[in-house]
Amino acid sequence: THPYELLRVEDLRVAYGEVQAVKNASLTVGAHQIVSLVGSNGAGKTTLLRAISGVLPLQAGRVVFGGQDITRLPVHARVGIGLAHVPEGRHVFGPLTIAENLRLGAYSGTDKPAIRRRMEEMFELFPILAERRSQQAGTMSGGEQQMLAIARALMSQPRLLILDEPTMGLSPKMIGLVLETLVRIRSQQIPILLVEQNTVEAIRMADTVYALRVGEIVAQMPGTGVTEDVLKHFYLG
Numbered sequence: 524t525h526p527y528e529l530l531r532v533e534d535l536r537v538a539y540g541e542v543q544a545v546k547n548a549s550l551t552v553g554a555h556q557i558v559s560l561v562g563s564n565g566a567g568k569t570t571l572l573r574a575i576s577g578v579l580p581l582q583a584g585r586v587v588f589g590g591q592d593i594t595r596l597p598v599h600a601r602v603g604i605g606l607a608h609v610p611e612g613r614h615v616f617g618p619l620t621i622a623e624n625l626r627l628g629a630y631s632g633t634d635k636p637a638i639r640r641r642m643e644e645m646f647e648l649f650p651i652l653a654e655r656r657s658q659q660a661g662t663m664s665g666g667e668q669q670m671l672a673i674a675r676a677l678m679s680q681p682r683l684l685i686l687d688e689p690t691m692g693l694s695p696k697m698i699g700l701v702l703e704t705l706v707r708i709r710s711q712q713i714p715i716l717l718v719e720q721n722t723v724e725a726i727r728m729a730d731t732v733y734a735l736r737v738g739e740i741v742a743q744m745p746g747t748g749v750t751e752d753v754l755k756h757f758y759l760g
């Protein structure tokens with residue numbers, strides 16, 4: 524394994540019964556990278572992320588994380604070694620406050636001073652959450668809830684952040700804020716693997732972009748090389 528390579532996915536195959544959702548996918552995420560998966564609806568992007576975090580069983584293939592083969596590791600053990608997955612949609616606990624949501628994200632929930640320190644770090648990274656720490660999460664805007672979902676995942680001090688369409692359904696201003704935050708997360712040495720299909724700016728800021736088409740990775744390029752035309756080509760085949 525390359526020393527700067529944090530995640531390596533080799534020849535992954537995933538099926539839902541008869542539906543072969545991922546046929547053959549290999550990718551790597553470097554230690555300081557944002558890696559983006561693109562592809563049309565049903566291409567297998569969400570399935571691939573879920574297989575990497577262990578939510579779905581593999582038919583074939585291998586997942587190596589930090590040099591360790593984690594192919595057969597259960598989900599909770601993957602979380603424990605630093606894989607954090609924020610699924611599609613904003614899964615925050617609506618009736619709880621922002622601060623309570625963050626506390627729930629701390630993986631080892633016993634060291635109170637450490638949790639408090641981590642929470643303060645999150646408030647620095649997401650000033651929008653700091654102002655509202657006592658507000659009920661369910662009353663925040665979609666963008667704010669997305670920020671909270673990301674911050675909660677970061678509470679566990681992951682070594683890799685996996686995000687499924689973090690800009691989905693957000694206003695242009697909120698999309699800008701989320702993307703800025705992702706760049707700051709990368710600058711704190713936490714690499715990000717994300718699915719993005721609509722926001723060209725989000726795709727262009729990625730160090731590496733993989734294009735999926737009907738379950739197969741068909742192209743790999745630097746984010747800066749991605750234009751509207753290139754995307755159209757991958758989405759429309």
Ligand code: ATP
Binds near residue numbers: 539543563569570
């Ligand atoms: P989208 O951009 O629409 O979210 P995607 O690229 O994330 O799409 P997946 O959600 O991974 O695609 O779906 C890949 C394929 O697997 C699709 O054909 C989909 O219909 C199928 N699929 C997804 N989830 C299930 C499931 N729970 N049971 C059966 N088939 C599924």
